[in-house]
Amino acid sequence: MQDPLVAELAYREAVAARDRVRGIQRAITLPLRLLAAADLAGAIVVLIIGRFHLLAYFAPAYVAVLVVSGWWYRRYAAEHGLLLPVRPWVLILVATLAVGASMSRLGVALDKPWVSDFGPCLTVAAGTALTACWLRSHRLALTAIAMVASTALVSLAAEGDLAVALQLTAFGVLLWHASLATSEHEDRA
Numbered sequence: 001m002q003d004p005l006v007a008e009l010a011y012r013e014a015v016a017a018r019d020r021v022r023g024i025q026r027a028i029t030l031p032l033r034l035l036a037a038a039d040l041a042g043a044i045v046v047l048i049i050g051r052f053h054l055l056a057y058f059a060p061a062y063v064a065v066l067v068v069s070g071w072w073y074r075r076y077a078a079e080h081g082l083l084l085p086v087r088p089w090v091l092i093l094v095a096t097l098a099v100g101a102s103m104s105r106l107g108v109a110l111d112k113p114w115v116s117d118f119g120p121c122l123t124v125a126a127g128t129a130l131t132a133c134w135l136r137s138h139r140l141a142l143t144a145i146a147m148v149a150s151t152a153l154v155s156l157a158a159e160g161d162l163a164v165a166l167q168l169t170a171f172g173v174l175l176w177h178a179s180l181a182t183s184e185h186e187d188r189a
Helices: 004-027 029-049 055-080 087-110 113-135 138-157 160-180 184-188
Strands: none
Touching (some): 055 087, 138 160
């Protein structure tokens, strides 16, 4: 016969673990939506300024995402008692920007336009995969896989600025969709 106290403690531990996972999912909703908006706006920007000048757009856009996300995490922690560190976001975004810009320049240096067209976007997909590992998010991992698949599809249909714009549009939609799955209203069941 099982002790009722042990059963109650085990139940409360399971509920606390579930609530923590759901809390993390809700906490990343805003950053994912901001990244999605940055990608969707980036799709328009690339058509205006070209794919070789996107760092001038994405560096300040990502800094804005980080600042607002940091504010959001502190506010969320005050309300719910769950503080997520901002440092991993910073490291992943800085690495994504640096490697993405390097891939773009590498394509120019090697005279391989396909590297400039698809390398930076694949870097964003890798950054998303790293974020998924950090957060242990299955949905974000699937989003990263979908990003790679969308890049492969775009590579068959477009090149140059249009290819980058299409990839950024797909990435924005995918990140927005991932953020919808983390919102609070879906966790009430």
